[in-house]
Amino acid sequence: MWTTVKSTAYSFYARRLNAQLAGASLPRHVAIVMDGNRRWARQAGFADAKIGHRYGAEHLDEVLQWCAELGIQHVTAFVASVDNLQKRDSDEVDNLLHMIEEVVAERLARPSSIWQIHPAGRLDVLPDSTRHALKLAEEATRHNDTAFHLNIAIGYDGREEILNAIRSLLEEQGRAGHTIDDIAQQLTADQIATHLYTSGQPDPDLVIRTSGERRMSGFLLWQAAYSELHFTDVYWPGFRKIDFLRALRSYAARHRRFGA
Structure with a gap:
């Protein structure tokens, strides 16, 4: 019964947020730092925290559906920096890259996908299999008759x-x-x-970072010069649609000054 009550309350709140966004100015381009996969897995009780990367990769597909529903045509997803790939445990990096190959590159490159995929980063620091998967996804979606674009920031460093x-x-x-x-x-x-x-592509209007961290970590240093920033304590795999709608509501309520 409690689950039903929670589900009903969630649905009601989501409809309320959607209503508040009706006619609001929404971002054309949303950039997301998908942070907190391992912490989410530990909090969820998984013995192997690396499983959070699978849930995180799969969750990107769902968030892209929300963006498409709202007409947000450009998304940049920060998957991993150069430092992440070079300094973290090799087993964890291998697992993360496998998830990128299996979940992101293959799933988002399926024929029914509306997203054009654009790798963004130093592909030379990636294993051949990951680099090949991303290139295939880019080529497979290059001629999609769509206005939706997904930048996969992997092996990425803003200064570089x-x-x-x-x-x-x-x-x-x-x-x-x-x-x-x-x-x-x-x-x-x-x-x-x-x-x-x-x-x-247009510069990101809104940058969202999950997990409670309040920093950019070198993400889109040039493009995000005038972006609105939204930080949430929710870990990426647990980032719900209402969390996303709240970020959009916050964005719509701001008066953008573009440096003024």
């Missing part, structure tokens, strides 16, 4: 992304015959932005 963007821009301009002085005089922020992983 900016450095690589500038390096790529300089190489491009050099091939076109421009001198360093020419480039320095004409360089613009928009030029650099065209060489970022998210080139051609």
